[in-house]
Amino acid sequence: MTFAQHLPALQVVVPLVTAPLTVLLRDRRAAYGLLLLAAWASFAIAIALWQQASAAGVVSYAIGSWAPPWGIEYRVDRLSAMVLVLVSGMAAVVLPATRASIEAELPREQHYLFYTMFALCLAGLLGITITGDAFNIFVFLEISSLSTYVLIAMGRERRALVAAYQYLIMGTIGATFIVIGIGLLYLQTGTLNLVDMGHRLRDIGGHRPVLAALAFLTVGLSLKLALFPLHQWLPNAYAYAPSVVAAFLAATATKVAVYALLRFYFSVFGESAVFNRLPMQEVMLMLALGGMFIASAVACFQDNLKRLFAYSSVSQIGYIVLGISFDSVTGLTASIIHLFNHAFAKGAIFLLLGGVAATLGGVTLDRVRGMGRRMPLTAFGITVGGLSLIGIPGTAGFVTKWYLVLAALQKGQWWLAFLIVLSSLIAVVYVWRFVEAAYFRAPAGGGEVREAPWSMLVPAWVLIGAVLYFGLDTSFTVGQGSLAAAALLRASP
Amino acid sequence: MTASAWLIASLVVPLVGAGVIALCGRLPRLRDAITMLTAVLLFLCVAALVPSVLAGARPAWHFVQALPGLPVAFAIEPLGMLFALVASGLWILNSLYSIGYMKANQEANQTRFYVCFALALMATIGIAYAANVFTLFLFYELLTLVTYPLVTHHGTEEARRGGRWYLALLIGTSTVLLLPALIFTWSAAGTTDFVAGGILQGKVTGAALGGLLALYMFGIGKAALMPFHRWLPAAMVAPTPVSALLHAVAVVKAGVFTVVKVIVYIFGPGYLAASTTVDWLVGVAGFTMLAASVAALRMDNLKRRLAYSTVSQLSYVVFAAALLVPLSLVGAAIHIAAHALGKITLFFAAGAIYTAAHKTEVSQLDGIGRRMPWTMGAFAIGSLSMIGLPPAAGFISKWYMLSGAVAESRWAIVAVLAASTLLAAGYLLPIVYRAFFRTAPAAGDGHGHGEAPLPMVLALSATAAGTVLLFFLPELPLRLARLMLEGG
Numbered sequence: 001m002t003f004a005q006h007l008p009a010l011q012v013v014v015p016l017v018t019a020p021l022t023v024l025l026r027d028r029r030a031a032y033g034l035l036l037l038a039a040w041a042s043f044a045i046a047i048a049l050w051q052q053a054s055a056a057g058v059v060s061y062a063i064g065s066w067a068p069p070w071g072i073e074y075r076v077d078r079l080s081a082m083v084l085v086l087v088s089g090m091a092a093v094v095l096p097a098t099r100a101s102i103e104a105e106l107p108r109e110q111h112y113l114f115y116t117m118f119a120l121c122l123a124g125l126l127g128i129t130i131t132g133d134a135f136n137i138f139v140f141l142e143i144s145s146l147s148t149y150v151l152i153a154m155g156r157e158r159r160a161l162v163a164a165y166q167y168l169i170m171g172t173i174g175a176t177f178i179v180i181g182i183g184l185l186y187l188q189t190g191t192l193n194l195v196d197m198g199h200r201l202r203d204i205g206g207h208r209p210v211l212a213a214l215a216f217l218t219v220g221l222s223l224k225l226a227l228f229p230l231h232q233w234l235p236n237a238y239a240y241a242p243s244v245v246a247a248f249l250a251a252t253a254t255k256v257a258v259y260a261l262l263r264f265y266f267s268v269f270g271e272s273a274v275f276n277r278l279p280m281q282e283v284m285l286m287l288a289l290g291g292m293f294i295a296s297a298v299a300c301f302q303d304n305l306k307r308l309f310a311y312s313s314v315s316q317i318g319y320i321v322l323g324i325s326f327d328s329v330t331g332l333t334a335s336i337i338h339l340f341n342h343a344f345a346k347g348a349i350f351l352l353l354g355g356v357a358a359t360l361g362g363v364t365l366d367r368v369r370g371m372g373r374r375m376p377l378t379a380f381g382i383t384v385g386g387l388s389l390i391g392i393p394g395t396a397g398f399v400t401k402w403y404l405v406l407a408a409l410q411k412g413q414w415w416l417a418f419l420i421v422l423s424s425l426i427a428v429v430y431v432w433r434f435v436e437a438a439y440f441r442a443p444a445g446g447g448e449v450r451e452a453p454w455s456m457l458v459p460a461w462v463l464i465g466a467v468l469y470f471g472l473d474t475s476f477t478v479g480q481g482s483l484a485a486a487a488l489l490r491a492s493p
Numbered sequence: 494m495t496a497s498a499w500l501i502a503s504l505v506v507p508l509v510g511a512g513v514i515a516l517c518g519r520l521p522r523l524r525d526a527i528t529m530l531t532a533v534l535l536f537l538c539v540a541a542l543v544p545s546v547l548a549g550a551r552p553a554w555h556f557v558q559a560l561p562g563l564p565v566a567f568a569i570e571p572l573g574m575l576f577a578l579v580a581s582g583l584w585i586l587n588s589l590y591s592i593g594y595m596k597a598n599q600e601a602n603q604t605r606f607y608v609c610f611a612l613a614l615m616a617t618i619g620i621a622y623a624a625n626v627f628t629l630f631l632f633y634e635l636l637t638l639v640t641y642p643l644v645t646h647h648g649t650e651e652a653r654r655g656g657r658w659y660l661a662l663l664i665g666t667s668t669v670l671l672l673p674a675l676i677f678t679w680s681a682a683g684t685t686d687f688v689a690g691g692i693l694q695g696k697v698t699g700a701a702l703g704g705l706l707a708l709y710m711f712g713i714g715k716a717a718l719m720p721f722h723r724w725l726p727a728a729m730v731a732p733t734p735v736s737a738l739l740h741a742v743a744v745v746k747a748g749v750f751t752v753v754k755v756i757v758y759i760f761g762p763g764y765l766a767a768s769t770t771v772d773w774l775v776g777v778a779g780f781t782m783l784a785a786s787v788a789a790l791r792m793d794n795l796k797r798r799l800a801y802s803t804v805s806q807l808s809y810v811v812f813a814a815a816l817l818v819p820l821s822l823v824g825a826a827i828h829i830a831a832h833a834l835g836k837i838t839l840f841f842a843a844g845a846i847y848t849a850a851h852k853t854e855v856s857q858l859d860g861i862g863r864r865m866p867w868t869m870g871a872f873a874i875g876s877l878s879m880i881g882l883p884p885a886a887g888f889i890s891k892w893y894m895l896s897g898a899v900a901e902s903r904w905a906i907v908a909v910l911a912a913s914t915l916l917a918a919g920y921l922l923p924i925v926y927r928a929f930f931r932t933a934p935a936a937g938d939g940h941g942h943g944e945a946p947l948p949m950v951l952a953l954s955a956t957a958a959g960t961v962l963l964f965f966l967p968e969l970p971l972r973l974a975r976l977m978l979e980g981g
Contacts, residue, residue, distance in 0.1 A: 391668075392638065393631045402560065405676045417676070421669045428664055432657075440645070440653050472557055472565065479561075 243354025355452020370443025691761020715748025
């Protein structure tokens, strides 16, 4: 076998091996360099895999040459290739900002451990995405979750410990639900390979244990992806984690959970009759709308900007789930492209907020008064990111909104189309709370110009550039997204 | 250079101009010079396109494929040509005026002001040239965003409140009503291109057609149809050059321009007249026309009075377009140019009064005509145009609208137009009367003042002259308007 054929394994192995190596190195600079190298290598591997998958449709890799469905299969199709590119790309972009950020937020002797945890988290997220094995999903989910708890707990304030604890409890409940769901499926089908499981479920039909498995998996994954009203852990986790961690998690962790949900729904259950027996579409629709409206409304009342944008994340996840609930190619396309569009905007915003926290000493609306004058690039970056959250044309968020409304109209649901655009107006309110504070209030301290550190500003503006670019040229996001959506739905009758 | 090269140039020039202005922030004289230069260059680029458009060509440019089947593309048709010509031509005079105004009033953040202004012009040209509703929508929203810092320029509590109204109504209507209309058009017709005769024949019918029209008409908040007109008076907190060019010309005309374009090139007047009723739109526009005039009568603040007058005059265009007959559609197109010249003159005068005499209320203007004869003379000409009296350009557009109504024997419409004319006279002529025929209060503010700084007086005299000139030489806009209907 050639090197190129082993790329699926390397995708996970590279960051996974980096983790113990950073512990052995015990030096923060060496650990940082190694992790940066690993992240960029992962990104390169993901792009190569994406090219392989677009050429061949599906890349299947048998771990240890044990043929699936008996051995563990790594399986890269269009959707997983896109998510791999997203996760590794976000890691590659966010990592250069970590040094300046944790320099300010963590004691020195913990730095190399931070990189260890980051590497584990990256490995876990990539593993969930690439594996074609149900139990493997659970294992990687635990790897990423446990490392995430540690990363969050590393936050500067003591409240980070409470936030991490809260997430630990919720995350563990979620993981338990997921493993029960997988166990039920295993009992019913006798296989752990996702593709095989999908085929066997078609013959089994929708009797009760299968329905129970679907319910357990839905609840468990909804906890991980912070679907309203299971989002309680998220605002605190994002607000009190170290800034770069919040940026990385906001851009990737919930997105990977959405990916797992899509995988189970469409590749595993898609061919069986369970969806006809449960009002899943209606339930998802209602929860999505709840997130879109209630979480946005709550965001309008936050004074801490990290919490404000964290609640905005919950509402944006509502958009993603709404797209799934349409069960149409257009709707799924909207969901898949929003994985990207939201990741860019939120990643950029949290990076910039990290810069704000480092420069102004806090991210409350009170602290950022007059920021437009003192940190023009930072403030403008957050504003552009916010415009994308609203869905102003020319930004990536608009493309999502377009496809969501189109999906609603194709189903003849006018009322839903109006609800979608109405909910985006709430985003105007919370984004404008920041804009007015930053541009209309007099600065709290001196008026001197002091931008966020360059190492945070440049990655953030790379992401802002992506927000603007993918708002105008959508050949990658929409082109690939609609292909992936079509491929997912073709699996179902 | 080919026509499409001029097209690209007229989008690039203001964009590059904005960049250079930003770089020259520390050198005010150079910055002002570059603003003027950009404005002149833009006008030349736009004017260079006129001969080919008159000859029947439709210069076009495909910029980028934003969504599958939905390009960001430009194609110049006669109405867009007219709008671009008006906006870019008046930008030259407005820049001249701005330089005088901003300096005399010692405004802060002048660099940001000129940068946003240049970007606003780029957005306006983008709207004028848009080849499909999608592109138009893109620039429409951009125009809202880049004019927001201009509206809130002073950064005061009042400016912030005005800005909130501005955004809430403009973003609100465009997002909640216009965007679904656009997406529905696309999903029904498979295109959003502006095509002569419309693109909806047979694809949208019955109640859906009427509903779609309502979504468009109220969704285009910049046209300020009641009840979505409140943003325009709120925007008057901006410095006067902004009110003059943007809230009398570029932004509001972008609104009515979009209305006319959607009716002519998306619905198609013939199809609309044959398959649904638009009487409600005539009613709403007529109501807005009269109600806004009545509101204007009661405003003492000069700029707010002019703003309500704009709301009323914008509805003339919607009103005329909704009659769906060729004569009135020509009137609608010409009114875009005629009202632009007249209203910018009025705002220039209001700004000149504020600069020279620091007066903002109508009741303070007694006898001011004797101190500022040029300013108030121009104001009088602008008022004539608003009322629709010769020798001012407003007469021509009103003539076409009335002819359209008379030809169709729609006497109610003639009555509404007549009433609105009387109301316009009622809220504008008293100002002229006060200025020239009342004596100034003896004591009060004892300091003598004369005219405003020379650049401002030059600018407002030029626009007033333009208003008269357009009355005598309406050839170009008339030809463009007729070309629009021939659908070449």
